[in-house]
Amino acid sequence: MRVRSRFAGLLLAGLLTPLLALASSHREAPAISFDPAADNTDLWAWIKPGTHDRLYVVAAYNPLEEPSGGPNFQKFSDDVLYEVHVVRGVSSLEDVITYQIRFRTEPLTRVDVADLTKGPGGGKEFFAQLSGAVGFQRQTYTVTKVQGRQSTVIARDVPVAPPNAGPRTFATLKALGLLNTNASAYNDDFTQEFVRPMGSGGGEGTVFAGPRDDGFYVDLGGIFDLANLRAKGIAQDGVAGYNCHAIAFDIPVTKVTVDGHLPSARTNDTIIGVWASASRRKITIQRHNGQSDAIGPWVQVSRLGLPLINEAVIGLQDKDRFNRTTPVTDVANFGAYFLNPIIVRDAEAVGIYAALGVDPAPFKTNRTDILDIISLKQNGYTVAAIGDVLRVDLTVDSGFPNGRVIYGGTNQEDDVTDVLLSVLLTKSPSGISDGVDHNDATYLTRSPWLAKPWSGFDQGHGKPTP
Amino acid sequence: MRKWVGWSGALAVVLAVAGCSKDQNPSPAPPQQGDGTVKSVASMVSGGASFRVPFDAALSPDGKTAYFTALVDEGAALFKVPAAGGTAAKLADLVSPGPLDVTSDGQTVVVADPGVESDTGALGALVSVSTSGGTPSVLGGTEGTMPRGVAISGGRIVFTGSDPADGSPGVFETSVGGGVTTLFKTGILEPSAVAIGTTGEVYVLDAESDGARTQHVVKIVSGAASEVMTGLRVGFPAGLAVAENGANLLVSSTDPNTGKARLERFSVSGMAAGNPFTGTVGSFDEPAGLHRAAKSDSYAYVDSGASGAGTVFVVNPQ
Numbered sequence: 001m002r003v004r005s006r007f008a009g010l011l012l013a014g015l016l017t018p019l020l021a022l023a024s025s026h027r028e029a030p031a032i033s034f035d036p037a038a039d040n041t042d043l044w045a046w047i048k049p050g051t052h053d054r055l056y057v058v059a060a061y062n063p064l065e066e067p068s069g070g071p072n073f074q075k076f077s078d079d080v081l082y083e084v085h086v087v088r089g090v091s092s093l094e095d096v097i098t099y100q101i102r103f104r105t106e107p108l109t110r111v112d113v114a115d116l117t118k119g120p121g122g123g124k125e126f127f128a129q130l131s132g133a134v135g136f137q138r139q140t141y142t143v144t145k146v147q148g149r150q151s152t153v154i155a156r157d158v159p160v161a162p163p164n165a166g167p168r169t170f171a172t173l174k175a176l177g178l179l180n181t182n183a184s185a186y187n188d189d190f191t192q193e194f195v196r197p198m199g200s201g202g203g204e205g206t207v208f209a210g211p212r213d214d215g216f217y218v219d220l221g222g223i224f225d226l227a228n229l230r231a232k233g234i235a236q237d238g239v240a241g242y243n244c245h246a247i248a249f250d251i252p253v254t255k256v257t258v259d260g261h262l263p264s265a266r267t268n269d270t271i272i273g274v275w276a277s278a279s280r281r282k283i284t285i286q287r288h289n290g291q292s293d294a295i296g297p298w299v300q301v302s303r304l305g306l307p308l309i310n311e312a313v314i315g316l317q318d319k320d321r322f323n324r325t326t327p328v329t330d331v332a333n334f335g336a337y338f339l340n341p342i343i344v345r346d347a348e349a350v351g352i353y354a355a356l357g358v359d360p361a362p363f364k365t366n367r368t369d370i371l372d373i374i375s376l377k378q379n380g381y382t383v384a385a386i387g388d389v390l391r392v393d394l395t396v397d398s399g400f401p402n403g404r405v406i407y408g409g410t411n412q413e414d415d416v417t418d419v420l421l422s423v424l425l426t427k428s429p430s431g432i433s434d435g436v437d438h439n440d441a442t443y444l445t446r447s448p449w450l451a452k453p454w455s456g457f458d459q460g461h462g463k464p465t466p
Numbered sequence: 467m468r469k470w471v472g473w474s475g476a477l478a479v480v481l482a483v484a485g486c487s488k489d490q491n492p493s494p495a496p497p498q499q500g501d502g503t504v505k506s507v508a509s510m511v512s513g514g515a516s517f518r519v520p521f522d523a524a525l526s527p528d529g530k531t532a533y534f535t536a537l538v539d540e541g542a543a544l545f546k547v548p549a550a551g552g553t554a555a556k557l558a559d560l561v562s563p564g565p566l567d568v569t570s571d572g573q574t575v576v577v578a579d580p581g582v583e584s585d586t587g588a589l590g591a592l593v594s595v596s597t598s599g600g601t602p603s604v605l606g607g608t609e610g611t612m613p614r615g616v617a618i619s620g621g622r623i624v625f626t627g628s629d630p631a632d633g634s635p636g637v638f639e640t641s642v643g644g645g646v647t648t649l650f651k652t653g654i655l656e657p658s659a660v661a662i663g664t665t666g667e668v669y670v671l672d673a674e675s676d677g678a679r680t681q682h683v684v685k686i687v688s689g690a691a692s693e694v695m696t697g698l699r700v701g702f703p704a705g706l707a708v709a710e711n712g713a714n715l716l717v718s719s720t721d722p723n724t725g726k727a728r729l730e731r732f733s734v735s736g737m738a739a740g741n742p743f744t745g746t747v748g749s750f751d752e753p754a755g756l757h758r759a760a761k762s763d764s765y766a767y768v769d770s771g772a773s774g775a776g777t778v779f780v781v782n783p784q
Contacts, residue, residue, distance in 0.1 A: 081678055100678060146677055149696070279678065282702035285562055285581050293589065295580060295614055296658065296702035297673040297681060329725055 026063035029319035046398035068460030161210025166457025212450035235435030248448035273389030275305035327387025408445035513775025522755025529762030578613035606644030626657030659704035664712030705756025
């Protein structure tokens with residue numbers, strides 16, 4: 001195609017991508033930007049290469065966590081219902097399995113401040129690290145698997161990994177007996193102590209929840225200074241050095257297939273869809289005594305399937321509404337955004353297409369190609385139920401948009417920014433390169449996949465002062 | 467009455483309503499019904515300068531006057547409006563009121579207000595207000611019950627909330643004379659709307675027990691509960707009413723496929739049996755309270771977002 005061929009040039013790649021490469025779903029909508037603990041930032045889902053017998057899912061929340069953000073370091077919210085949804089087949093976007101994760105923080109023990117005989121611990125402390133019976137005020141969680149109308153608790157009272165405040169915290173808590181660990185530091189061995197089995201004998205897989213390195217990479221500063229573009233090598237990874245809070249699942253694939261067996265060949269049932277969400281109670285009442293009460297049914301306030309959909313596809317006027325709805329209604333509610341991607345017109349508005357002498361008209365409307373790509377038409381599926389879910393073909397190795405992969409042992413994940421922006425702007429799955437091409441930490445080769453959280457002591461964003 | 471403070475609305479209790487992000491429908495037409503079961507649904511009053519985000523509404527026994535709770539600039543309040551439509555008049559300031567119902571003599575409105583706080587730390591109570599307006603009073607014994615739903619039949623005032631002794635959710639009963647008894651607690655997780663049947667049975671909508679995204683209704687008779695409908699998607703307050711013949715329940719809910727509000731009718735003998743009414747209620751998507759008039763076959767129904775700032779409707783079945 002004439003126009004398409006002109007987009008293969010490196011010049012266009014260098015200009016377009018930094019303009020439009022956004023944070024996967026960090027603070028992407030007005031309402032959720034005020035509620036970081038419930039803000040889905042990224043979702044990865046892929047199957048184990050070669051054997052295809054494990055499904056890995058990492059759902060991240062809480063964008064741009066500053067590692068040194070004490071004394072009350074970021075955490076999961078006890079008032080939020082976190083969910084990972086699995087749909088199956090080509091004709092339905094209804095959940096076949098839902099993993100619900102609820103957190104609970106151990107209440108602080110009130111201590112008489114005037115009683116000088118009391119040792120470290122309880123609610124009197126300045127340092128949050130000293131406030132709980134096991135160091136940091138302990139937070140645990142329960143995982144409930146919902147299948148049909150059957151709800152089963154598959155993990156109960158699992159400890160959340162603590163924040164990585166710094167080496168003095170780790171050593172002190174361990175010395176005081178407030179941190180029960182065999183690890184010598186906040187390292188990967190320590191992380192593995194928080195990877196716990198689900199179901200009897202681990203038959204439902206494993207789960208981890210806690211702070212991790214934010215595994216996304218993008219030049220936030222350049223983009224949001226009204227596309228103040230910077231070339232590769234100068235562009236900055238705006239997510240570098242920040243943490244997130246992640247929930248990581250390692251699930252036997254047999255737990256998500258229609259018949260409980262590994263698929264031997266592709267059928268309409270061997271494609272699944274994964275999406276994650278966060279919900280809060282309808283009503284919150286703030287009390288004078290410092291507490292709050294949340295009542296009423298759950299209301300979804302954030303969701304994420306494919307990266308960048310709400311961020312780059314949905315217009316500002318509908319972003320909050322998108323977060324309140326489910327993939328089932330995406331075509332009815334938001335189909336026009338997919339068929340007429342506003343990001344093309346924004347690129348035109350800032351003069352990108354004109355500068356390159358490219359007519360953007362072919363990319364503005366009737367974009368059924370976008371729907372074909374996200375629904376894995378190239379994988380041979382004919383998907384009738386289209387919505388913002390991350391599709392995963394259970395019969396072949398994953399690779400975006402067939403899943404979204406973290407490549408353990410490297411600093412590479414599927415560069416979803418490149419793929420989606422190439423698709424949106426040029427009708428091609430490739431050709432546009434991001435100015436930031438790798439993560440600032442090496443991903444793990446096992447759950448929770450994301451690197452250990454940056455240390456508050458010496459890896460935060462503070463700078464020495466004169 | 468026990469000592470209670472903060473009725474002037476000066477309590478800095480904040481009522482935060484999630485889920486109000488929505489289309490700004492420009493003055494939509496009155497909701498249309500699909501199958502003739504409901505004769506008409508007409509707007510009584512819509513939010514604007516005097517109130518916004520109405521939560522629940524109930525009719526006087528003769529069905530001629532509606533009472534409803536809603537937000538105002540400085541908090542929340544109780545209003546009344548002619549069922550035939552007209553201007554809303556404020557009866558009393560409240561803290562964070564939700565569900566309400568009218569006593570059988572038509573003289574008193576009982577409001578579930580989970581936001582009130584006593585100087586003893588008790589959270590939430592049922593409060594009563596004269597239908598001619600005036601200072602709210604706490605129904606004795608209901609302090610600390612965090613009420614979330616209320617229904618009145620004869621002298622019975624049945625409400626959902628929490629047991630002040632241990633915080634556990636449940637279904638309770640009181641009267642205008644005060645005193646509280648527990649009707650049911652086992653298995654109730656997040657009780658919301660409540661309705662009283664023609665033979666004294668109690669229907670309770672639990673916003674949690676059917677899973678996180680759907681709700682169910684249980685029928686309570688002599689301390690035993692049985693599930694009568696599942697898979698509902700309701701708002702807050704949920705709307706649940708017993709039809710006058712006692713055979714059916716009306717529920718205000720949302721269509722899972724469109725997200726739009728609708729009224730559903732179910733047989734009290736089991737879920738979805740004889741469910742002829744599945745039409746949507748206009749293009750609204752914040753369904754809230756629903757109550758039947760004590761002596762008139764008509765209902766007050768609220769959509770908290772209809773027409774932008776919410777609308778109180780009157781529903782007239784055949």
